[in-house]
Amino acid sequence: MEPTSVIGTKNKKNQVFTDPRIMMREAPRTPSFYTGSEVIKEAIRRASIDVMIAYPITPQSEAAALIGELFAEGYIGDYFRGESEFAVMSQCAGAAFGGARVFTTTAGPGTMRAMENFPMWAGARLPIQCIVTCRGINSPLSIQPDTIEISYLMQTGMLVWHAETAQDFYDWILMGYMVSEEPDVHLPLALCCDGFFVTHTKDVVDLTPTDMCLPPYDPYRSPVPCMDMECPPVRMMRDPFIMKSNYISYATHASWQQEIWAAAERSRKHTIAWLNGLIETEDIDADVLIVTSGTAVSQGREAIRLLADEGIRVGLVKIKTLRPWPEEEIKEATKHATHIIVPEFNVIGWMAKEIKATIPRSERVVAGPRVCGGMTMPPEIIVEEIKRALGVRSTTLAARG
Amino acid sequence: MSLDYVKFTPGFEQFMPKEYRDMVEHGPFGKKTTVSQMGSFKEILEEHPMCAGCAMTLFIRLAIIAFPNPEDTITVGTAGCGRLAISQAAIPFVYGNYGDQNGVASGLSRGLRLRFGDKPKDVVVIAGDGGTADIGFQQVLHSWFRKERFTTIMLDNEVYGNTGGQESGMTTRGAVLKMAPLGKKFEKMDMVTMAKVAGCSYIATVVPNNPRRVESVIKKAVLIARDIGPTYIQAYTSCNIEYAIPTDKVMEDAKTVEDDRYKFTEYVSDEAKAYLAERYGYKEFIPKATAAVTTA
Numbered sequence: 262m263e264p265t266s267v268i269g270t271k272n273k274k275n276q277v278f279t280d281p282r283i284m285m286r287e288a289p290r291t292p293s294f295y296t297g298s299e300v301i302k303e304a305i306r307r308a309s310i311d312v313m314i315a316y317p318i319t320p321q322s323e324a325a326a327l328i329g330e331l332f333a334e335g336y337i338g339d340y341f342r343g344e345s346e347f348a349v350m351s352q353c354a355g356a357a358f359g360g361a362r363v364f365t366t367t368a369g370p371g372t373m374r375a376m377e378n379f380p381m382w383a384g385a386r387l388p389i390q391c392i393v394t395c396r397g398i399n400s401p402l403s404i405q406p407d408t409i410e411i412s413y414l415m416q417t418g419m420l421v422w423h424a425e426t427a428q429d430f431y432d433w434i435l436m437g438y439m440v441s442e443e444p445d446v447h448l449p450l451a452l453c454c455d456g457f458f459v460t461h462t463k464d465v466v467d468l469t470p471t472d473m474c475l476p477p478y479d480p481y482r483s484p485v486p487c488m489d490m491e492c493p494p495v496r497m498m499r500d501p502f503i504m505k506s507n508y509i510s511y512a513t514h515a516s517w518q519q520e521i522w523a524a525a526e527r528s529r530k531h532t533i534a535w536l537n538g539l540i541e542t543e544d545i546d547a548d549v550l551i552v553t554s555g556t557a558v559s560q561g562r563e564a565i566r567l568l569a570d571e572g573i574r575v576g577l578v579k580i581k582t583l584r585p586w587p588e589e590e591i592k593e594a595t596k597h598a599t600h601i602i603v604p605e606f607n608v609i610g611w612m613a614k615e616i617k618a619t620i621p622r623s624e625r626v627v628a629g630p631r632v633c634g635g636m637t638m639p640p641e642i643i644v645e646e647i648k649r650a651l652g653v654r655s656t657t658l659a660a661r662g
Numbered sequence: 663m664s665l666d667y668v669k670f671t672p673g674f675e676q677f678m679p680k681e682y683r684d685m686v687e688h689g690p691f692g693k694k695t696t697v698s699q700m701g702s703f704k705e706i707l708e709e710h711p712m713c714a715g716c717a718m719t720l721f722i723r724l725a726i727i728a729f730p731n732p733e734d735t736i737t738v739g740t741a742g743c744g745r746l747a748i749s750q751a752a753i754p755f756v757y758g759n760y761g762d763q764n765g766v767a768s769g770l771s772r773g774l775r776l777r778f779g780d781k782p783k784d785v786v787v788i789a790g791d792g793g794t795a796d797i798g799f800q801q802v803l804h805s806w807f808r809k810e811r812f813t814t815i816m817l818d819n820e821v822y823g824n825t826g827g828q829e830s831g832m833t834t835r836g837a838v839l840k841m842a843p844l845g846k847k848f849e850k851m852d853m854v855t856m857a858k859v860a861g862c863s864y865i866a867t868v869v870p871n872n873p874r875r876v877e878s879v880i881k882k883a884v885l886i887a888r889d890i891g892p893t894y895i896q897a898y899t900s901c902n903i904e905y906a907i908p909t910d911k912v913m914e915d916a917k918t919v920e921d922d923r924y925k926f927t928e929y930v931s932d933e934a935k936a937y938l939a940e941r942y943g944y945k946e947f948i949p950k951a952t953a954a955v956t957t958a
Contacts, residue, residue, distance in 0.1 A: 352768050359772075488770065490754060
C-alpha cells in the first residue's frame with residue numbers, strides 16, 4: 262500500500278490523514294498552555310499510533326497514563342500496562358515485528374532495566390519511538406532530574422534526540438516517526454527530555470489542528486521482512502551464525518552492526534530537513550560559546566543574558582540530535598571559539614567528552630558546570646564558570662556546592 | 663499469506679534452487695498434512711544443527727507439522743537449543759532477548775490482530791525450560807494472566823542444554839548438574855499448576871514418542887489460542903548429551919519418564935471445549951445428550 266494513498270481520508274475519530282509536511286509546516290497552529298506530559302498526549306493524539314504499552318515510573322507515569330485516556334477515546338489501536346520496563350520494551354518489539362506503529366515511555370531505572378532491548382530494537386530495525394524523561398539512576402534512590410541514562414542510550418544504535426522544550430517535544434514526536442520510518446533509516450528513536458523540568462512544567466506550545474493526523478505506518482517500507490507471514494516462505498537462515506566461529510560469521514555480524522550505524526548516519530538528511538538542522542546556533546562569532554543539549558540550553562540562554570548585562574558576549578550551540586552526532590556542524594560552529602562551556606545535568610559529563618572527541622584543540626572545552634542527582638542549575642553557576650575560564654573576577658557565588 | 667506466494671513466477675521455475683522447488687511442489691502450505699504422512703512431503707523444518715538423537719528436534723518437527731495453518735503462523739523463541747532448529751524453519755521465527763518471548767508474542771499477537779482483524783495469524787512461542795520457567799517466568803505468567811491469545815510450548819529437557827548443562831528450575835530435585843554441584847536443592851517447578859492458576863484455557867503434558875498425540879495437542883492449543891485464551895504445552899524433550907542417554911535409548915527414556923513422572927495430561931476449559939466443538943467440529947467435546955429424565 263502506498264502510504265500517500267490514504268492522504269485526505271479519515272480515521273475512525275474523523276481525523277484526516279494529512280501529508281506530514283503540510284501538517285507540520287503549513288497547517289495553522291493553536292497556542293495552548295500545557296504541561297510536558299499533556300503535550301506528549303497531544304502529539305500522540307495526532308500520530309496514528311497502533312500500540313502503546315505503559316508502565317509506571319516517575320516522571321513519565323502521567324504521560325503514559327494520559328495516553329491510556331487517548332486509547333479509551335479511540336485514538337490508539339491497543340494499549341495496556343506491562344509488568345516491567347523489560348517486558349514493556351519486549352512487548353513493543355513484538356508489536357513492531359508484526360507491523361504496528363509503536364510508542365512507549367520510560368525513565369531512569371526503567372531505561373536501565375529495559376536496556377537489553379534497545380540494541381535489539383536497532384538490530385531488528387524496529388522504528389519504535391520511546392520517550393525518555395530522564396531522571397537519576399543512582400543509589401541512594403533518586404527520582405529527580407539527571408541525564409546520565411542518555412549516555413547509555415547513545416551506544417545502542419538507536420537514534421537519540423534531546424528536546425529542550427515542550428515545543429521541541431511536540432514537534433519531534435511527530436517528526437520522529439517520519440525520520441524513523443524512512444526505508445533507509447528504519448531505526449528506533451529515543452526522544453529524551455529532562456524529567457520534571459519539561460514533563461511537569463507548563464509552557465505555551467503551538468499545536469497542529471486536532472483533526473489532522475499522520476498517515477499510518479506502512480510496514481512494507483521496512484528494509485527487513487515484516488514478521489506477519491505475508492511474504493513468500495523461505496528459510497531465512499541456514500546454520501545460525503551465532504553457532505559459528507568462523508570468519509563469515511564474524512563478518513556477517515560486523516557488517517550488520519556497521520549497517521545499523523550507517524542507517525543512523527543516513528537519517529541526517531531527513532532529520533536536517535525536518536528539524537532545520539541537527540544543531541541551532543546563536544552568535545557563534547563570540548569567543549565564548551555554551552554548547553549543550555536539553556534544558557541546560559535554556560539555563561545557558563539565561564546565563565548569556567546575565568553576562569550580556571555585564572558586557573561579556575557569549576554565543577550558544579544547541580545540540581538537538583545526539584545520534585546521529587552532529588560532528589561537522591559542531592566543528593564548524595565552534596571553530597572561532599576560544600572557550601567552549603558545556604553545562605550538564607549529570608555527574609560524568611558525557612556531553613563534554615563527546616565534544617572533546619569531536620573538535621580540534623579540545624583544551625578549549627570547559628567540562629562544566631555540572632549538577633546531578635536532581636540539583637537545579639541556576640544560570641549564575643554557568644556565569645561563574647565562564648568568568649573563571651576568562652579569568653574575570655567573579656562577584657557571584659550563588660549556588661556553588 | 664496468500665497462497666499465490668507459494669508459486670513460481672512463470673519462467674523462473676528452472677532457476678529456483680531445488681530446496682525452494684521442493685517447498686513449492688511438495689511443501690505443506692495450504693494442505694492438511696499430518697504426522698502420519700512424514701517422509702512423503704517437504705517439511706517446514708528439515709536440516710538443523712542439533713545433536714544426533716535429540717528428542718527435542720523430533721518434537722519440534724512434529725509440532726510444526728501439527729500447526730493448523732502454517733502459511734499464517736509465526737513462531738517466537740529465545741536462547742536455547744530449540745531456536746537453533748526453529749530459526750531454520752521456512753516460517754518466520756522471532757528472537758528478541760533472553761527470556762522475553764512471551765512479551766514479544768503478546769505484542770506480536772496484538773499487532774497482528776490490529777492489522778489483520780479476524781484473519782487468523784497464529785503466534786506460537788517455543789522456548790526451553792530455562793527460558794520459560796526461569797529467565798522468562800515473569801513474562802510467561804503475566805501473558806497468561808492477561809489472557810494473551812497465543813500458544814506457549816515449553817521444550818522441557820530439564821537442563822540448560824545450550825550453555826552446557828546447568829540446573830534449571832525444571833530440573834528434578836537431587837540431580838547433579840553444573841551450578842548444582844551438590845544436587846538440585848528444590849523440586850521441579852510445577853508450571854502446569856501455575857498455568858491453571860493463571861488462567862490458561864488449554865494445558866497438556868506430552869512426550870515426543872507418540873506423534874499423533876503431539877499433533878493432537880498442538881492443533882488444539884493453537885486453535886483455542888485464536889479466540890479463547892492462552893494455551894500451554896509442556897513437552898518432555900530429553901537432553902541425551904547432558905543426561906548421558908545413549909542415542910538409541912532416547913525414545914525408551916521418553917517412555918520410561920512418561921510412565922514414571924511425565925504422564926500425558928490434558929486440561930481443556932469448558933469454554934475451549936465448546937469452542938472446539940462448535941467451530942472446529944471436535945466430536946469429543948460435543949455435549950452428550952443428557953439422559954432422559956425419569957420420574958419417580
